[in-house]
Amino acid sequence: MITPKQLIEAGLLENPFQRYPDTRFFYPNLSEQRKVMEVAYNFIADQKDPAKNLGVIAGSAGAGKSMLAMKLAQTSLPGIAADPNQVSAHGHTLGLYLNTNTVTEPRHFLMAVLEALSVPASRSNANRLEGIFERLTESEDQLLIVHDGPPVEQEYLTQLLSWSVEHEKKIKTLIFLQDLNNTVSNIGSLASFLGLYVPFRVPTNEEVAACLYARMVFAGLREPEKLLSEAEAFEIAAQSRGNLNEALRLANERLEDLLTQQNQVLMLKIFRNRNLVP
Numbered sequence: 001m002i003t004p005k006q007l008i009e010a011g012l013l014e015n016p017f018q019r020y021p022d023t024r025f026f027y028p029n030l031s032e033q034r035k036v037m038e039v040a041y042n043f044i045a046d047q048k049d050p051a052k053n054l055g056v057i058a059g060s061a062g063a064g065k066s067m068l069a070m071k072l073a074q075t076s077l078p079g080i081a082a083d084p085n086q087v088s089a090h091g092h093t094l095g096l097y098l099n100t101n102t103v104t105e106p107r108h109f110l111m112a113v114l115e116a117l118s119v120p121a122s123r124s125n126a127n128r129l130e131g132i133f134e135r136l137t138e139s140e141d142q143l144l145i146v147h148d149g150p151p152v153e154q155e156y157l158t159q160l161l162s163w164s165v166e167h168e169k170k171i172k173t174l175i176f177l178q179d180l181n182n183t184v185s186n187i188g189s190l191a192s193f194l195g196l197y198v199p200f201r202v203p204t205n206e207e208v209a210a211c212l213y214a215r216m217v218f219a220g221l222r223e224p225e226k227l228l229s230e231a232e233a234f235e236i237a238a239q240s241r242g243n244l245n246e247a248l249r250l251a252n253e254r255l256e257d258l259l260t261q262q263n264q265v266l267m268l269k270i271f272r273n274r275n276l277v278p
Contacts, residue, residue, distance in 0.1 A: 002252075006259040010227060013220035017212075017252040019245055021066040023074060025218050027211045032200040033064055040072050040174060043196045044093060044144055050169045052195025053161055056187065058177045059200045062243030065176040066099075066148050072174060073097035073146040091140025100149035109153040113160075117143065129156065133163055136170045147175040150186040161193045202242025209233040211244065212251050228254065 002015055016025070028034060036057055043055045059065050073095035096116040103109050110128040114121055119131040136143060151157055157173065164171035173193075177186050187194070203211070212233050216224035232254060240247035 016215040016219035017248045019248045027214045030203045030207050050165045053172045054193035055174045055196030057198045062245040063202045069146045069148040069176045095144045106153045142170045145173045205237040208237035208247050
C-alpha cells in the first residue's frame, strides 16, 4: 500500500491513480468524452420539444461514464426565462448526480431531489413531489438529474418528467448506461421521453497514456516522465484495452512497485551510512 509519506517524497500531493470518480482528475482531452460533453450541453440548453426531456449516454465498461456523469451534474448553466427562447439572468440549472447503486428506493430518490433544490423534507412522497413542483414553478431554475446507471426508481421519475413536459422543460434527465444493445429495456416506460441517445467508444492508447500523465500533473508532479516513462505509459494503455479503470489499476501497481523500490534503496543507504560511522 502506498503511504502519504511515499507520495510526498516522490513529489506527489496525492495518489494520481485513485480509481474512485473524482472530477478534479477529469481529463477533457479524450475525444469521445469531449463529444459527449458538447452534445449533453446542447441537450440541457435545448428547449424545443418539451416531451423529449430524457437523454441516454451509453459506453462500455471503463470508458469513463461515472466521471462524465459527475462532471455534467456539476455543470452550472443559466436557467430558462419565461420566454423559452431566452436564458434567465437569475435562474440556474441545478445538477443532481445519482449513483443507482446507492439510490435503492423511491424515498432515497425524492429526498435527493429535495436536497438538490433546497426544499424542506416531508413525510409523504406525495408532499415531496408537490414541494418539488412548487419550488421549480416559483423560480427560473431548472433541474438536471444525472443517473449513473439504469434508474432504480422509475415511477416518480416518470411523474417528474411528465410534469416537465407541461412546464417549460424544467426537469431534464441524463442516464448513463453500459449496455449498448438494450437501451430501451434498461429505461422501460421512460423511453417515451427519449430525445437523445449518444453512444461513445473507449479511448485510444495514446489518449489513455496522456490521461495517466495528466493525472500525475494534476496530483502535483511537475515531471511525470521521471516517474512513469513513455514506454511504460503506453504499455499500461495497451494492456488496459481502453478501460480507464484497468489503466488506473495497472498504473497504481506500477507506482506502488516503484515507490517500494525507492524506499528499499533509501533504507539500504541509511543502513550502509550507519555502519560506516565509527
